Amino acid sequence: MRLRALLETDALGLRLLGGDDELDRTVRGVMTTDLRDPSRYLSGGELVLTGLAWRRSADDSEPFVRILASAGVVGLAAGEAELGDVPDDLVLACERHRLPLFAVNEDVAFATITEHVVRQVSGERAGDLAAVVDRHRRLMTSGPAGGGPEVVLDLLGSDLDLRAWVLSPTGRRIAGAGEPLTPGAGAELAAEHLAATRTGRRGPHRATVGGTTYSLFPIRNTGRAAAPASRDVRETVLSDWLLAVEADASDWPAARLDLLQGVTQLIAVERDRRDAARNVRRRLAQEVLELVQTGAPPAEIAARLRVAAPVLLPGLGTAPHWQVVVARVDWDEEGGSPVDAGPAAQSLLEEILVDPAAPGAETADRIAVAHTGEEAVALVPLPAVPAAAAEPDGEQAGPGEADEPGQAREDPVLHADALLAAVREPLSAGLADDGRLTLGVSAAVHSAEGLRGALEEARHARRVAAARPGRVCAAGHHELASHVLLLPFVPDDVRRAFTARLLDPLRDYDRRHRAELIPTLEAFLDCDGSWTRCAARLHLHVNTLRYRVGRIEQLTGRDLSRLEDKLDFFLALRMS
Numbered sequence: 348m349r350l351r352a353l354l355e356t357d358a359l360g361l362r363l364l365g366g367d368d369e370l371d372r373t374v375r376g377v378m379t380t381d382l383r384d385p386s387r388y389l390s391g392g393e394l395v396l397t398g399l400a401w402r403r404s405a406d407d408s409e410p411f412v413r414i415l416a417s418a419g420v421v422g423l424a425a426g427e428a429e430l431g432d433v434p435d436d437l438v439l440a441c442e443r444h445r446l447p448l449f450a451v452n453e454d455v456a457f458a459t460i461t462e463h464v465v466r467q468v469s470g471e472r473a474g475d476l477a478a479v480v481d482r483h484r485r486l487m488t489s490g491p492a493g494g495g496p497e498v499v500l501d502l503l504g505s506d507l508d509l510r511a512w513v514l515s516p517t518g519r520r521i522a523g524a525g526e527p528l529t530p531g532a533g534a535e536l537a538a539e540h541l542a543a544t545r546t547g548r549r550g551p552h553r554a555t556v557g558g559t560t561y562s563l564f565p566i567r568n569t570g571r572a573a574a575p576a577s578r579d580v581r582e583t584v585l586s587d588w589l590l591a592v593e594a595d596a597s598d599w600p601a602a603r604l605d606l607l608q609g610v611t612q613l614i615a616v617e618r619d620r621r622d623a624a625r626n627v628r629r630r631l632a633q634e635v636l637e638l639v640q641t642g643a644p645p646a647e648i649a650a651r652l653r654v655a656a657p658v659l660l661p662g663l664g665t666a667p668h669w670q671v672v673v674a675r676v677d678w679d680e681e682g683g684s685p686v687d688a689g690p691a692a693q694s695l696l697e698e699i700l701v702d703p704a705a706p707g708a709e710t711a712d713r714i715a716v717a718h719t720g721e722e723a724v725a726l727v728p729l730p731a732v733p734a735a736a737a738e739p740d741g742e743q744a745g746p747g748e749a750d751e752p753g754q755a756r757e758d759p760v761l762h763a764d765a766l767l768a769a770v771r772e773p774l775s776a777g778l779a780d781d782g783r784l785t786l787g788v789s790a791a792v793h794s795a796e797g798l799r800g801a802l803e804e805a806r807h808a809r810r811v812a813a814a815r816p817g818r819v820c821a822a823g824h825h826e827l828a829s830h831v832l833l834l835p836f837v838p839d840d841v842r843r844a845f846t847a848r849l850l851d852p853l854r855d856y857d858r859r860h861r862a863e864l865i866p867t868l869e870a871f872l873d874c875d876g877s878w879t880r881c882a883a884r885l886h887l888h889v890n891t892l893r894y895r896v897g898r899i900e901q902l903t904g905r906d907l908s909r910l911e912d913k914l915d916f917f918l919a920l921r922m923s
Contacts, residue, residue, distance in 0.1 A: 348374050348467040350394070350422050350447055359463060360455035361424060364438050366447025372421040376605055377464040377612065379457050380567075383407070384414055387549060387580075388567060391419030394464060396457045398426045405436040412440040420446065424460065428453040458616045465609040496522035496614045503592075503610065510593040513566070513614055515698050516541060516585050516777060517770035522614075528591075532556050534773050536563060540589045541777030544580065551596045551607070562596035563589050566611045566618065581678055581686050585777050586694035588618060629693070631655045632715035632726045639799050640719075648795035659715060659728045669798060670761050671789040672696065672725040673805040675813075679781040692723035695774075695784070699766055700725055724802065727761060729791055763788040763808070763823035775818045785812040786821040842922045849919040852902040864902075867895045871907065872917050 351370040353361050363370075375392030378385070381400035389395075395415055402408060415423060423446055425433045433450045441448040451460070496513050501524040503509045512523035518533035528536075539554035540563040551562040566588040590611050596604065635655065638648045656667055674696040676688040693716050700714045716725045763786060767774075774784055787809030789801035804824050812822040853864040867885065871892075874881040882892045896907055905912040 348464070350374060352467070353394075353422075353449070353460075353464075356463065358455075359460055360452035361460075362450040362452070364433060364448045364450055365442050366422070366445065369422075369445060369447045372447070374421055374464060374468060376468060376608060377461050379461060379612075379615075383411065386414050386418050387547070389415070389418035389420060393420050394422045394424060394460075395420050396424045396426070396451070396460060398457075399429045399433075399437075402430070402434070402437070405434065408434065408437040408440040409443075412437070412444050412446055416444040416446050422447040422449065424449040424451050426451045426453065426457065458619070461612055461616060465612060468605070468609070496617055497524060499610055499613055500524040507606075511610075512591045514540075514589050514591055516587060516589075516695070516773065517698055518773050519698070519701065521588060529557055532559075533591075534769065536561060536591050537589065537773035538776035539563065540565070540591075541584060541773055542779070544584050544587075545777065545779045547580070551592075551604075553595060553597055559593060560595045562592045562594055562607075564592065564607055564611050565589055566615050579686050581782065582688070582691055585676065585691050585774065586698075588614070590614065625697070628658065628715040629717060631658060632717040632724070635715075635726055635798075636717045636719065636724050636802075639802055642799075645795040648798060652795060652798075655715060655726070656728060668729040668791045668793045669801065670727045670729060670791050671798070671801040671805040672700065672727060672761065672766075672786065673802075673809045674699070674723045674725070674784065674786045675721055675809060676778075677721070677783045677785070677813075688721050689718040689723065692721065692784075693718040696723040696725050696786075699770055699786070700727060700761075722806075724805075729760065760791055761788055763812075763821035767819055767821045771819045778818045782818065783813075784819045785809050787812055788821070788823045790824040846919045846923045849903060849905075849916060850923060853899060856898070856902055862895070862898070864895060864899050867892070868899055868916060869920055871896060872913060872920070876907070876913065 349370065350372050353359055353374075354363060354370070373392065374394050376390075376394070377396065378388060378393045379396040380388070381398050382388075383401045385395070401411060412423070423441060425437060425448065427433065427450055433448070438448060451457070500511050500513070500522055503511050504524045510525055512528060512533070513521040514533050514537055515521055516537055518535070518537035520527065520533055535556045536554055539556075540550075540552055543550075543552040543563070544565065550565045554561050554563055567583075590607070592607065596607070631651070631654065635648065635651050638651060652669070674692050676692045676695065678686045678688060697714050697716050700716075714725060714727065716723055718724065766788070767786065778784060787805045787807065789805040789808070792798055792801045808822040808824055808826065811826060812820040815822075850865065853868065856862055857864050867881075870884050871881045874884060878889050878892060882889045885892065887895075899905075900907055905915070907913060907916070
């Protein structure tokens with residue numbers, strides 16, 4: 348379609364501000380963005396829609412328009428909702444670069460323009476996507492009953508014979524048509540996509556998992572409900588969805604690639620709509636968090652919790668228990684621009700708290716996450732916390748864990764390690780070599796009085812996680828009452844000196860004689876000094892075990908019958 352045709356459609360509400368001589372340009376696609384530099388996502392021929400959130404001063408217009416013109420953009424449409432009239436500096440910049448400029452009336456949604464352009468371009472180039480666009484138009488006007496992205500993916504299968512899935516950044520299936528992905532494939536695909544995105548490569552990305560080739564298309568959340576103008580890919584890499592197509596797109600013609608890009612834009616519009624609805628829950632969490640942090644009376648906090656409970660757990664009937672989860676994403680700056688990680692941590696924590704086995708975007712509708720600075724704080728309602736929620740060793744079972752095979756535990760309490768078990772691989776790929784995710788989980792509380800303590804407990808647990816090595820780390824409240832709390836904060840030089848003095852003589856002896864004194868010491872302490880249990884575990888005669896323990900005592904000058912010496916060895920093994 349040509350730019351001129353946009354002015355002939357009254358429903359689009361476009362007003363030409365400049366570029367009369369360039370209206371015969373051909374539009375090949377449409378992109379909505381508020382990035383200061385969107386060049387990495389442009390391939391040429393696009394009509395760019397912008398809400399002007401990138402503009403902070405008049406000096407910003409010239410570089411923005413120059414980037415668009417260099418990328419081959421055919422026209423720019425600026426919304427009037429943010430600043431009112433389109434600023435003169437933007438009009439002049441577009442004139443200098445011969446870029447047609449349109450004003451978008453504040454009553455017209457960018458989704459309306461996107462849908463119209465995609466439908467027209469697709470109809471002109473290839474009729475095999477016309478049904479997809481038309482069905483999505485009906486979906487958007489009929490509400491949630493329309494079926495969401497599943498409808499679009501179903502038509503991709505029936506019209507184009509393509510199997511496709513929408514995945515979250517952790518690999519959880521948001522939508523899909525036909526058979527599900529094989530177990531673990533979603534996480535591997537998400538890891539491949541995040542790693543490729545971090546290298547700056549433009550999608551689609553090619554990946555092979557389990558002998559099957561997939562093409563991975565990014566779904567950019569750049570609509571009006573998205574975070575304002577991101578200057579760094581790290582601000583969005585952990586929150587963007589992706590479209591995984593079971594095909595090798597490396598040899599596709601440009602027309603077929605354009606069709607799939609159009610599908611990602613349709614899905615992005617749907618996500619934008621769902622994110623806008625999620626803001627209600629975010630505001631609830633933010634209000635409660637502010638009350639807790641400012642020391643508001645418990646009665647006032649309890650009143651806000653009563654408002655939040657029906658929204659997050661409809662039909663519950665009674666006030667639930669609550670847990671607090673705190674997450675933080677940290678990036679190495681090394682002289683670069685600072686990264687606003689708070690919104691990304693908020694979006695990521697909303698995803699982590701969803702059961703990875705639960706498909707669909709709506710499964711996150713009962714999670715309220717706020718963010719303050721670089722930190723995201725989740726208020727998680729629990730319908731009940733039975734007395735038997737804790738395991739005998741003090742640990743709590745994670746969601747989906749079972750007492751017996753095939754029998755799901757009814758305990759809803761969150762466990763730190765279980766939260767990250769399914770998402771550690773893809774998130775580590777997205778964090779690459781310069782990012783870290785740390786997470787802390789509180790115990791469950793049953794009243795407003797306990798919420799402030801739960802928040803501090805979760806924050807302290809996160810600091811314990813941050814002191815550990817690794818890109819993705821978590822800690823729970825139960826670790827705050829054991830030696831685990833202390834060990835991460837021991838200085839490295841003290842740690843090395845302490846472990847070397849106790850364990851190096853044993854390591855040297857094992858290396859020379861293959862005596863396995865270190866494994867013997869670990870088993871002996873793990874069996875609480877019981878000779879018979881330790882000998883049985885190591886499949887040794889008790890006399891052989893006594894000989895090895897005697898050799899340990901001789902080499903180190905310690906006595907393993909003394910509690911103090913046992914404790915020293917225990918700590919040395921843990922710190923090594």
